[in-house]
Amino acid sequence: MDFNIIRIARVVMNVTDLDRSRAFYVDALGFVETERDEDHLYLRGLEEHVHHSLVLKKSEKPGIQAMAYKVMEEQHLDQLYTFFKDKGMRPKWMDQGCQRGIGRTLRVQDPSGLPLEFFAEMEGVERMLQRYDLYRGARIQRIDHVNCMVQDVEAAQSFYMNELGFRCSEYTATEDDRVWAAWLHRKPTVHDHAFMNGVGPRLHHVGFSLSDPMSVIHCCDVLAAKGYAHAIERGPGRHGLSNAFFLYLRDPDGNRIELYTGDYLTSDPDFKPIRWDLNDPRRATFWGHAAPDSWFNEASVVLDVHTGEELPTSEPVLQQRKPDFVT
Known part of the structure; x- marks a missing residue:
């Protein structure tokens, strides 16, 4: 294995109303708002030193666009691309500049159908860990x-x-x-x-x-x-x-x-x-x-990384859906 995946690093999530979502995530839960435009809200935690860990994207319907992992070096993105391509998984490079605050990104649907993303670089911002005067929610x-x-x-x-x-x-x-x-x-x-x-x-x-x-x-x-x-x-x-x-x-x-x-x-x-x-x-x-x-x-x-359409779901292979016990 030539690539080094570090950690889960961000999620890109569709929402239907940015103002309503901002009131919940920023005003009530206490996320830090890094940036906003007409269609996106970029949020991060107080400890985080990078542009965002949650993107809320305005859309007609909810849906998850990507769950992203940070890798150690840029070359690991190319290695991941080759790995997924060799497995017939149709990896996709995102167009440069189409996503705010983040460097080159690779997306792919994993074997379960989940939309994964990988990147190595994200724009740095001020870490708010010791700005206790700004802590909320x-x-x-x-x-x-x-x-x-x-x-x-x-x-x-x-x-x-x-x-x-x-x-x-x-x-x-x-x-x-x-x-x-x-x-x-x-x-x-x-x-x-x-x-x-x-x-x-x-x-x-x-x-x-x-x-x-x-x-x-x-x-x-x-x-x-x-x-x-x-x-x-x-x-x-x-x-x-x-x-x-x-x-x-x-x-x-x-x-x-x-x-x-x-x-x-x-x-x-x-x-x-x-x-x-x-x-x-x-x-x-x-x-x-x-x-x-x-x-x-x-x-x-979750959404298809190529079409943006909602992915169909299937019933699970194990019949039991939840624990069976008396409280």
């Missing part, structure tokens, strides 16, 4: 991960681990030892990319890292005060899987955002993946309470 620090619903988790896991060099930190298995969900990483934390069994391909959520659990609690108070209590879908709570303190929100277009803090280091080469039984109530929520049905059934559609 959830005090978003940085992008942490994406979680996707796919038809075949085991196939997705195999491709990312065997072909792209990801490692597994934790996974969920059924009684007959089929992988129902997997948490994979390139950076040394629990995950950059998770896969869960479900109708797919779809983006389940984008996770953003916070500095502490009280930022999650404070965000709930801010959301309620601003009239967004209905946006809280699940939590606050603590995951058994990953140990993270979490909150799941739905933005004005229904896209799911996770506020996430408190996972752990996975850098040691002898770290062994942790297995969770699908029906263990502590797996998804360490305190044992169940997630709502919407969390297992609803997700954001």
